[in-house]
Amino acid sequence: MKKIAVVGTGYVGLVTGTCFAETGNQVICVDIDTKKVERMRNGEVPIYEPHLDVLFERNIKANRLRFTTDLQEGIKDAEIIFLALPTPPGEDGSADLSYILGVSEQIGKLITDYKVIVDKSTVPVGTAEKVHATIAQNATCDFDVVSNPEFLREGFAVDDFMKPDRVVIGTQSDRAKKVMGELYQPFVRQGNPILFMDEKSAELTKYAANSFLATKITFMNEIANFCELVGADVDKVRIGIGSDDRIGKRFLFPGIGYGGSCFPKDVQALVKSGKEENFEFQILTAVMKVNEEQKTVLFPKMQNFFRGNLSGKKIAVWGLAFKPDTDDIREAPSLYMIKELLKAGASVTAYDPEAMPNVKQLLGESIQFATNEYEALHDADALLICTEWSVFRNPDFDQVGAVMRDKVIFDGRNLFDMETMNKHGFYYQSIGRGIKSDN
Numbered sequence: 148m149k150k151i152a153v154v155g156t157g158y159v160g161l162v163t164g165t166c167f168a169e170t171g172n173q174v175i176c177v178d179i180d181t182k183k184v185e186r187m188r189n190g191e192v193p194i195y196e197p198h199l200d201v202l203f204e205r206n207i208k209a210n211r212l213r214f215t216t217d218l219q220e221g222i223k224d225a226e227i228i229f230l231a232l233p234t235p236p237g238e239d240g241s242a243d244l245s246y247i248l249g250v251s252e253q254i255g256k257l258i259t260d261y262k263v264i265v266d267k268s269t270v271p272v273g274t275a276e277k278v279h280a281t282i283a284q285n286a287t288c289d290f291d292v293v294s295n296p297e298f299l300r301e302g303f304a305v306d307d308f309m310k311p312d313r314v315v316i317g318t319q320s321d322r323a324k325k326v327m328g329e330l331y332q333p334f335v336r337q338g339n340p341i342l343f344m345d346e347k348s349a350e351l352t353k354y355a356a357n358s359f360l361a362t363k364i365t366f367m368n369e370i371a372n373f374c375e376l377v378g379a380d381v382d383k384v385r386i387g388i389g390s391d392d393r394i395g396k397r398f399l400f401p402g403i404g405y406g407g408s409c410f411p412k413d414v415q416a417l418v419k420s421g422k423e424e425n426f427e428f429q430i431l432t433a434v435m436k437v438n439e440e441q442k443t444v445l446f447p448k449m450q451n452f453f454r455g456n457l458s459g460k461k462i463a464v465w466g467l468a469f470k471p472d473t474d475d476i477r478e479a480p481s482l483y484m485i486k487e488l489l490k491a492g493a494s495v496t497a498y499d500p501e502a503m504p505n506v507k508q509l510l511g512e513s514i515q516f517a518t519n520e521y522e523a524l525h526d527a528d529a530l531l532i533c534t535e536w537s538v539f540r541n542p543d544f545d546q547v548g549a550v551m552r553d554k555v556i557f558d559g560r561n562l563f564d565m566e567t568m569n570k571h572g573f574y575y576q577s578i579g580r581g582i583k584s585d586n
């Protein structure tokens with residue numbers, strides 16, 4: 148059992164704190180937001196993440212998971228202090244470290260015995276060094292700074308945390324290595340590795356992993372766009388190349404672009420770090436450009452279908468979140484499409500199982516929200532699919548056709564096969580499937 152403080156109760160901090168409590172550690176989470184801390188103390192999980200609520204409640208009840216607004220109280224007894232603070236992109240795209248360094252300064256003033264301070268946030272190469280220097284300005288006792296990036300996917304975060312493919316720990320201190328190794332032992336019982344490396348390599352591993360995945364998706368999106376031109380089917384090509392172990396089947400699904408809180412921010416930050424070293428990430432620069440364009444590929448198709456006049460058309464939108472199983476709408480392709488549709492004079496009725504409150508906050512009354520996927524379709528001239536929620540995968544097509552004004556679907560996530568669409572008499576446009584069935 149270890150005593151742990153987690154500073155910052157955003158998405159990463161909450162999952163980290165809760166999962167460490169679940170493995171028997173004593174965890175105290177620190178946040179400056181008084182209202183949020185109050186809500187969490189009452190057992191309320193402030194984000195939507197499958198399975199987190201059960202673990203959250205169980206560990207609060209067991210008194211292994213506690214919350215405070217007082218940093219001093221939070222770190223007093225902790226052997227390990229996780230920093231899970233935001234690193235928003237500044238105006239120039241580089242990660243803003245002011246939260247992390249601000250808290251580091253306070254930690255330096257507060258600690259009185261040995262602590263391992265862990266960077267959990269995604270931070271540019273060299274941050275551990277900066278955190279170390281900031282704490283050292285005031286600290287009067289020994290401490291180590293470790294880089295321990297997270298590889299959590301929203302929607303699967305609890306599972307990813309409990310059964311990680313690998314744990315990356317960046318430190319050159321044997322003392323910190325021992326503490327961190329013991330902490331993560333319960334999570335790697337299945338045989339996946341704990342990879343010890345230096346701080347900088349650990350920091351870069353996180354950026355390189357996300358940038359590689361963003362590149363893989365973007366490559367596939369370009370192949371999809373080309374498939375449409377030459378009459379090939381991207382699903383066939385995807386399976387054809389993914390069967391090669393060297394390529395792998397995952398992260399090859401084309402769509403209307405990647406979004407979320409990680410890929411866009413991390414690719415941009417890595418490109419920016421490169422610039423600071425007079426190094427140009429040529430591939431990643433192209434990835435960012437292609438992804439921005441990919442968010443737009445369905446709009447001209449819709450315009451064409453309506454002969455350039457979307458004014459007065461009623462468009463149903465299925466899916467607002469940047470991906471399924473989350474209420475996160477950051478950089479969501481749906482937002483781009485809705486903005487363009489409204490600009491063109493169309494009206495929008497949307498349905499998303501989780502993300503509607505967040506979109507309501509952002510877009511207010513400019514669009515309508517439905518209580519389920521069929522209600523969104525009433526009198527719609529077309530359906531636009533932006534997120535592949537499971538609930539959209541197998542609809543009653545007779546009901547869909549019956550409630551829509553016209554049987555037209557623009558699918559940004561390739562949920563349906565062409566034969567089914569033809570059989571039910573839908574006009575159907577998706578991504579990268581140039582081959583049309585005969586009828």
Ligand code: UDX
Nearest residue numbers: 297298299300301398399400402405406407409469470
């Ligand atoms: C990602 C990383 O997977 C995770 O390891 C890291 O810690 C944080 O960033 P996340 O942003 O939650 O996680 O979502 P992920 O499931 O990776 O999807 C990212 C984006 O790529 C989504 O917009 C998704 O729709 C898109 N995507 C994913 C595709 O377009 N095609 C694919 O084949 C896979």
